[in-house]
Amino acid sequence: MPSSRTIRALNVAEKPSVAKSVAGILSQNQGLRVREGRSRFNKIYEFNYAIQGQPCQMLVTSVTGHLMELEFDERYKKWYSCDPADLYHAPVRKHVPEDKVDIKRTLQEEARKCHWLILWLDCDREGENIAFEVVQVCTEGNHQLNIWRARFSALTDREIHEAVQNLVRPNQLFADAVDVRQEIDLRIGASFTRFQTMLLRDAFNFDFTSDNKSLVLSYGPCQFPTLGFVVERYWEIQSHEPEEFWTINCSHNSDEGTASFTWIRGHMFDYTCAVIIYEMCVQEPNATVTKVKQQEKLKYPPYPLNTIELEKRASRYFRMSSEHTMKVAEELYQSGFISYPRTETDCFSDRTDLRAIVEEQQQHPTWGSYAQRLLDPGAGLWRNPSSGGHDDKAHPPIHPTKFSAGASGWSQDHHKLYELVVRHFLACVSQPAVGAETTVEIDIAGELFSASGRVIILKNYLDVYRFETWGGLMLPTYVFGQQFIPTTLTLDSGVTRPPPLLSESDLLSCMDKAGIGTDATMHDHIKKLLDRFYATKDANTRFSPTNLGEALVMAYDDMGYELWKPFLRSMMEGDMKAVGMGTKQKGEVLAACLQQMKACFLDARLNKIKLFEAMDLFFERFSRSGIEEQQTVADVVRQCGVCQQSDMVLKRRPDGNFMVGCLGFPQCRNVVWLPGSISEAAVTTNICSSCSPGPVFMIQFKFRRLEIPSNYNVDHLGCIGGCDETLKQLIDICGTGSRNLSILPARGPGSTTPSGNIPAGNARHGSVCGNCRQTGHSSNDCPQASQSGRARLRGMNAQSGESSIACNSCGASCVLRTANTANNKGRRFYSCQLQECNFFMWEDAINHSAGVLSGGRANAGGSASSSTRRGGRGQTHRSSSRGADMASVLATGDPQSGRRCFSCGDPSHFANACPNRGI
DNA sequence: GCAAGGTC
Numbered sequence: 001m002p003s004s005r006t007i008r009a010l011n012v013a014e015k016p017s018v019a020k021s022v023a024g025i026l027s028q029n030q031g032l033r034v035r036e037g038r039s040r041f042n043k044i045y046e047f048n049y050a051i052q053g054q055p056c057q058m059l060v061t062s063v064t065g066h067l068m069e070l071e072f073d074e075r076y077k078k079w080y081s082c083d084p085a086d087l088y089h090a091p092v093r094k095h096v097p098e099d100k101v102d103i104k105r106t107l108q109e110e111a112r113k114c115h116w117l118i119l120w121l122d123c124d125r126e127g128e129n130i131a132f133e134v135v136q137v138c139t140e141g142n143h144q145l146n147i148w149r150a151r152f153s154a155l156t157d158r159e160i161h162e163a164v165q166n167l168v169r170p171n172q173l174f175a176d177a178v179d180v181r182q183e184i185d186l187r188i189g190a191s192f193t194r195f196q197t198m199l200l201r202d203a204f205n206f207d208f209t210s211d212n213k214s215l216v217l218s219y220g221p222c223q224f225p226t227l228g229f230v231v232e233r234y235w236e237i238q239s240h241e242p243e244e245f246w247t248i249n250c251s252h253n254s255d256e257g258t259a260s261f262t263w264i265r266g267h268m269f270d271y272t273c274a275v276i277i278y279e280m281c282v283q284e285p286n287a288t289v290t291k292v293k294q295q296e297k298l299k300y301p302p303y304p305l306n307t308i309e310l311e312k313r314a315s316r317y318f319r320m321s322s323e324h325t326m327k328v329a330e331e332l333y334q335s336g337f338i339s340y341p342r343t344e345t346d347c348f349s350d351r352t353d354l355r356a357i358v359e360e361q362q363q364h365p366t367w368g369s370y371a372q373r374l375l376d377p378g379a380g381l382w383r384n385p386s387s388g389g390h391d392d393k394a395h396p397p398i399h400p401t402k403f404s405a406g407a408s409g410w411s412q413d414h415h416k417l418y419e420l421v422v423r424h425f426l427a428c429v430s431q432p433a434v435g436a437e438t439t440v441e442i443d444i445a446g447e448l449f450s451a452s453g454r455v456i457i458l459k460n461y462l463d464v465y466r467f468e469t470w471g472g473l474m475l476p477t478y479v480f481g482q483q484f485i486p487t488t489l490t491l492d493s494g495v496t497r498p499p500p501l502l503s504e505s506d507l508l509s510c511m512d513k514a515g516i517g518t519d520a521t522m523h524d525h526i527k528k529l530l531d532r533f534y535a536t537k538d539a540n541t542r543f544s545p546t547n548l549g550e551a552l553v554m555a556y557d558d559m560g561y562e563l564w565k566p567f568l569r570s571m572m573e574g575d576m577k578a579v580g581m582g583t584k585q586k587g588e589v590l591a592a593c594l595q596q597m598k599a600c601f602l603d604a605r606l607n608k609i610k611l612f613e614a615m616d617l618f619f620e621r622f623s624r625s626g627i628e629e630q631q632t633v634a635d636v637v638r639q640c641g642v643c644q645q646s647d648m649v650l651k652r653r654p655d656g657n658f659m660v661g662c663l664g665f666p667q668c669r670n671v672v673w674l675p676g677s678i679s680e681a682a683v684t685t686n687i688c689s690s691c692s693p694g695p696v697f698m699i700q701f702k703f704r705r706l707e708i709p710s711n712y713n714v715d716h717l718g719c720i721g722g723c724d725e726t727l728k729q730l731i732d733i734c735g736t737g738s739r740n741l742s743i744l745p746a747r748g749p750g751s752t753t754p755s756g757n758i759p760a761g762n763a764r765h766g767s768v769c770g771n772c773r774q775t776g777h778s779s780n781d782c783p784q785a786s787q788s789g790r791a792r793l794r795g796m797n798a799q800s801g802e803s804s805i806a807c808n809s810c811g812a813s814c815v816l817r818t819a820n821t822a823n824n825k826g827r828r829f830y831s832c833q834l835q836e837c838n839f840f841m842w843e844d845a846i847n848h849s850a851g852v853l854s855g856g857r858a859n860a861g862g863s864a865s866s867s868t869r870r871g872g873r874g875q876t877h878r879s880s881s882r883g884a885d886m887a888s889v890l891a892t893g894d895p896q897s898g899r900r901c902f903s904c905g906d907p908s909h910f911a912n913a914c915p916n917r918g919i
Numbered sequence: 920g921c922a923a924g925g926t927c
Binding site: 014015016039040041042063064065066067069070072078079084087099122126127129130178181182184185186187188189190191192193194197214216218219220221222223330334342517518520521524525 | 920921922923924925926927
């Protein structure tokens with residue numbers, strides 16, 4: 001029994017699993033009692049222990065992450081309750097949300113009975129912040145608590161015992177750093193989200209959803225840069241100008257097989273040079289082996305698995321989304337099959353018993369025998385895992401924690417993910433694969449070509465890590481000085497290709513590199529892009545921006561802000577570090593950041609026309625004619641006091657503004673103009689008590705929040721009979737004329753854009769400028785050509801033209817563009833607008849040789865060979881091939897060249913002997 | 920209804 005001097009200590013961990021581990025380690029499972037708390041997930045463990053010789057009765061329980069949330073005061077919570085700009089200074093408070101109230105009550109009840117509070121939160125900034133949330137809640141129950149912090153970096157016996165024997169005080173600075181982040185995220189996120197949602201949702205017909213009203217156009221310091229990565233790559237692809245190149249390829253057949261030699265010069269962009277060199281090779285085709293190099297190559301196993309790698313590999317190997325991967329991993333963790341799945345750590349601690357983990361897997365029917373070989377010292381397969389250099393000091397790399405040959409209730413994805421975790425772990429503790437690589441270099445007429453092949457000598461970890469392969473191309477045997485005549489020698493052309501769309505794995509890498517999100521939240525940010533209709537993911541897990549996503553990024557880019565770039569987050573990360581170190585004050589960082597962001601917000605609001613312009617490129621404005629018709633039918637406000645014959649009715653004008661006019665128009669011109677800031681107006685059955693002659697029916701108005709001062713309500717029941725001061729004031733302030741938006745370029749009939757993504761300068765786009773994407777001019781006379789970063793990016797290499805032809809390859813439309821590269825400046829070409837199609841054709845190629853695509857000059861010597869330029873993404877692009885079987889060339893001469901000089905056309909010599917040769 | 924961060 002505890003003595004009267006025994007200290008009762010309440011221990012709180014960040015999650016139930018840690019509470020259980022800490023209790024198990026400290027009690028050594030002796031005298032450990034478990035009871036329920038008010039929250040069914042967070043149990044309470046009790047046992048006796050001694051800290052620094054002091055007997056303690058230990059109570060160990062947990063929270064589940066943050067206990068509190070930051071929110072605005074009640075008055076600012078409703079979207080229309082305030083100007084979004086007010087959210088930069090509106091009061092905020094931390095509160096315990098409904099689903100955490102049970103945990104709060106448990107903590108307070110237990111704290112009342114305790115002397116000490118020991119905080120076992122994860123040892124990172126968020127953990128420190130949660131620690132202070134726990135302190136706040138517990139001290140509300142007991143002001144006398146002595147508060148301690150246990151610092152540990154792994155759930156091992158030594159770490160936990162050391163932590164409890166060396167308790168310290170919690171670090172307020174770390175917690176402050178997180179407070180800063182939370183407040184900035186909330187204020188920026190809420191203000192921009194409310195602003196752009198309220199501004200755009202009612203103005204445009206977003207054709208991808210039938211529920212326009214509930215659409216939320218969110219902004220967040222993580223989600224927008226993530227969208228930025230997707231859009232930036234998409235623009236890079238759009239602005240890519242295919243460039244034609246030439247290369248010489250050589251093959252040689254022997255009894256042992258075929259060797260393919262590639263030209264050491266690689267791609268040559270100057271056709272004449274390539275032809276001259278090719279001519280030299282054709283004239284002296286004898287190949288001499290100048291180098292044979294054989295060396296051993298090692299392919300190392302991957303580093304131990306952390307969250308981001310798990311997500312990337314599951315996406316690559318199984319095409320599982322990162323969000324789904326984390327859901328499945330969480331379930332495997334909850335049921336005890338794998339370790340904690342949210343970890344940055346990619347190195348194992350020296351204290352981890354790696355062999356014990358392997359031993360468990362020996363019984364598996366598929367990889368069990370590999371695990372047995374690993375443990376057999378005679379096999380020499382074991383290798384201590386290398387370190388990836390990251391350690392979050394809280395969790396080990398993801399590894400199997402319990403053997404399973406497939407539990408009941410597992411889906412295919414549970415099987416796949418568990419298999420990945422096990423095989424990855426077994427690979428990490430295995431020897432690298434060993435290969436023999438052979439490189440052969442040959443010389444033909446002074447030009448060098450090379451071929452390489454590799455055979456695997458020892459597969460080692462590749463035996464178990466079936467997700468990776470290592471090329472096993474065999475080369476025939478060659479010896480130094482050997483000579484042979486190539487079987488084929490061809491001059492091949494190709495075109496440069498744009499990079500592919502970002503895959504989920506690429507996107508995670510971009511985010512990781514730029515510090516966007518954490519290992520536990522990155523998949524949420526990616527999913528948010530899909531949920532918000534900002535991006536789509538295709539079957540190959542590649543992301544494209546939607547029209548909405550592209551328009552939003554385009555608008556902010558045109559405003560000149562880099563809100564869609566990762567810099568804001570990086571800057572915040574720097575500031576948070578400074579707060580954590582104590583070199584900057586919490587208040588000072590908050591004030592400075594919010595001041596900057598508010599200025600940016602106000603400026604963005606002034607420039608809202610950019611948002612409308614960008615949206616206008618892709619979406620239709622809501623038609624107001626229907627509303628007008630409906631409202632002119634029945635909405636009588638009063639009898640006309642001028643003609644005294646007709647009724648005055650509420651009308652919506654074609655420009656969207658409201659008026660109350662006499663139905664006797666045009667004979668009677670009595671009219672009451674209404675403020676220009678009204679978004680909705682409806683005549684009610686309420687009758688004004690002061691205006692006469694009556695009845696004058698009152699009108700329910702809704703004003704646009706952003707167009708009236710913040711001290712006016714957006715909802716107003718008003719009267720047009722002359723008694724309504726509010727209405728008069730708003731007419732004074734807002735006027736009754738055209739709103740800003742009516743100065744936008746009108747969208748003529750037929751300019752409706754389809755719902756799919758439209759590349760810059762698309763011929764289908766009609767009169768949209770390829771540079772700035774506005775209407776009314778072409779890219780050649782674009783006034784913004786040098787102003788916009790995006791315009792610069794898009795117009796970097798080529799300018800869009802208006803002319804288009806049908807694509808010879810896929811049938812879609814090609815647009816005529818002008819090259820701007822050194823070699824082909826001013827030369828015009830057609831390129832297909834269909835993203836998947838890479839068709840490209842010089843305009844002069846059509847003129848020179850009808851029916852021959854892109855090889856006009858290549859085939860000038862009379863070649864009959866030609867083919868289209870189309871090829872799948874990522875394939876080697878080889879199209880027109882001007883080549884010949886060398887044996888036949890040597891026997892009969894070159895039928896394709898007519899044995900004349902390619903350089904000057906003189907039949908008396910070949911190009912290598914051409915007197916004009918000056919390359 | 921808005922962010923991002925914990926975690927169940």
